[in-house]
Amino acid sequence: MKIAVTGAFSYSGKYITSRLLARGEEVITLTNHPNRPDPFEGKVKAFPLNFNNEEELEKNLSGIDVLVNTYWIRFDKGHNTQPRAVENTKILVRAAAKAGVKRIVHISITNPSADSHLPYFWGKAANEKAVIDSGMSYAILRPTVLFGKEDILINNIAWLLRRLPLFGLPGDGSYKLSPVYVDDLAKLAVEAVYSKENYIWDAVGPDEFTFKEMVEEIGQNTNSQKPLISFPPRLALLAAQFMSLFVNDVMLTPEEVDGLMANLLVSKEAPRCKTSLKDWLRENKSTVGKTYASELARHF
Numbered sequence: 001m002k003i004a005v006t007g008a009f010s011y012s013g014k015y016i017t018s019r020l021l022a023r024g025e026e027v028i029t030l031t032n033h034p035n036r037p038d039p040f041e042g043k044v045k046a047f048p049l050n051f052n053n054e055e056e057l058e059k060n061l062s063g064i065d066v067l068v069n070t071y072w073i074r075f076d077k078g079h080n081t082q083p084r085a086v087e088n089t090k091i092l093v094r095a096a097a098k099a100g101v102k103r104i105v106h107i108s109i110t111n112p113s114a115d116s117h118l119p120y121f122w123g124k125a126a127n128e129k130a131v132i133d134s135g136m137s138y139a140i141l142r143p144t145v146l147f148g149k150e151d152i153l154i155n156n157i158a159w160l161l162r163r164l165p166l167f168g169l170p171g172d173g174s175y176k177l178s179p180v181y182v183d184d185l186a187k188l189a190v191e192a193v194y195s196k197e198n199y200i201w202d203a204v205g206p207d208e209f210t211f212k213e214m215v216e217e218i219g220q221n222t223n224s225q226k227p228l229i230s231f232p233p234r235l236a237l238l239a240a241q242f243m244s245l246f247v248n249d250v251m252l253t254p255e256e257v258d259g260l261m262a263n264l265l266v267s268k269e270a271p272r273c274k275t276s277l278k279d280w281l282r283e284n285k286s287t288v289g290k291t292y293a294s295e296l297a298r299h300f
């Protein structure tokens with residue numbers, strides 16, 4: 001098969017591509033960063049993920065059997081907004097359908113909703129609709145927070161715990177999440193490439209932590225247990241925004257705090273992914289949070 005994966009040199013796309021190449025498939029990528037270090041030694045040809053040129057996208061997708069779409073934006077910056085990301089996703093999906101791509105494997109988020117007041121969760125619902133309406137066969141996978149070597153959120157919690165005398169929880173930290181290992185998501189995505197069925201699956205790991213329990217777990221494993229203090233959510237956000245100035249990044253957004261606190265990062269389905277964050281932290285305790293992972297440096 002010939003498969004296109006968005007962001008094959010980035011995060012989840014890299015794990016998905018690695019598994020596809022191991023199965024002997026031909027993979028191309030659509031990316032904004034063709035000059036990122038190429039972990040696949042030239043085996044994956046890169047094309048622009050340029051939403052301003054639908055014809056070019058269509059041309060580059062011709063001859064492709066399956067598109068694996070990981071494209072998202074984490075937060076708004078300038079013209080790069082969630083509504084824009086929805087329009088961009090529609091352009092990509094339309095280009096794939098016109099190019100004759102037969103199937104799309106689309107990465108979404110747990111609990112997307114067309115009624116959500118949170119632009120990310122609303123946008124993810126709109127993207128799913130575009131995929132379902134595309135005429136291509138589809139699998140939609142809905143992960144929660146990803147963890148892995150290249151992770152941002154969990155890595156940066158560890159980074160803060162290693163450096164600060166205390167850690168501020170937005171609210172009481174009792175809201176829940178079920179993190180999922182990035183390569184477990186990749187395994188589900190690759191299985192979805194070969195399926196012929198249309199389906200929508202949550203992709204979550206075996207643990208269901210409260211946010212506070214997760215931060216405690218990260219602290220224990222990195223030998224940096226600190227007092228966890230409850231702050232009013234907007235004050236915790238303000239503190240994160242202040243610290244963002246020192247790392248030239250956006251550590252946390254109001255929407256992320258609201259999404260976390262609304263218990264949107266858990267699933268009602270039985271977990272399909274088996275790697276426990278606890279085990280992974282134990283194995284990676286010497287590296288997780290040693291250096292800061294910047295979203296702005298990676299994507300903007």
Ligand SMILES: NC(=O)c1ccc[n+]([C@@H]2O[C@H](COP(=O)([O-])OP(=O)(O)OC[C@H]3O[C@@H](n4cnc5c(N)ncnc54)[C@H](OP(=O)(O)O)[C@@H]3O)[C@@H](O)[C@H]2O)c1
Nearest residue numbers: 006007010011012031032033070071072107144145146299
């Ligand atoms: N990371 C998480 O914790 C998490 C949690 C839940 C759901 N998800 C979902 O999982 C999917 C993959 O996430 P990921 O973390 O693996 O993504 P990623 O590899 O960092 O990025 C995936 C693709 O989106 C593009 N992209 C990311 N930010 C962008 C921006 N600001 N402007 C333009 N293009 C941008 C990347 O471009 P380049 O090719 O140029 O890098 C890449 O092609 C997404 O749909 C996301 O919503 C992720």
